[in-house]
Amino acid sequence: MPVVLALGLGVRAFTGGDFAKYAGVALYATLIYAFLSFWLRRLWAAITATAISWTVEFFQLTGIPADLSARSTLAHLILGSTFNTPDLFWYAAGAALGTLVVRPPTAKNLANN
Numbered sequence: 001m002p003v004v005l006a007l008g009l010g011v012r013a014f015t016g017g018d019f020a021k022y023a024g025v026a027l028y029a030t031l032i033y034a035f036l037s038f039w040l041r042r043l044w045a046a047i048t049a050t051a052i053s054w055t056v057e058f059f060q061l062t063g064i065p066a067d068l069s070a071r072s073t074l075a076h077l078i079l080g081s082t083f084n085t086p087d088l089f090w091y092a093a094g095a096a097l098g099t100l101v102v103r104p105p106t107a108k109n110l111a112n113n
Helices: 002-014 017-036 042-062 064-071 073-079 086-101 107-112
Strands: none
Touching: 002 017, 017 042, 017 086, 042 064, 042 073, 042 086, 064 073
């Protein structure tokens, strides 16, 4: 999870344009997937990560995230500020990426840490 978070923040900080925006969006969903993979099977983690991401995106239509984002960097990172239809695709892509790159924890792995 720390690697996914670092990649997301790094992409947004060190690259620009559409690549940075959509890579950040996808990695947001990948990070949610990584958290969920502790409790859910891969398919359900991906579906739930996509659903959470889409919920946040549609919440942006209310204007509340924009108001909160104007006052808080943390709110901006978590909630964003404006609805963008292509983000819906990139959230799904990020959750799918999670199924490929995030290794779900196992009891054996957790016991060794």
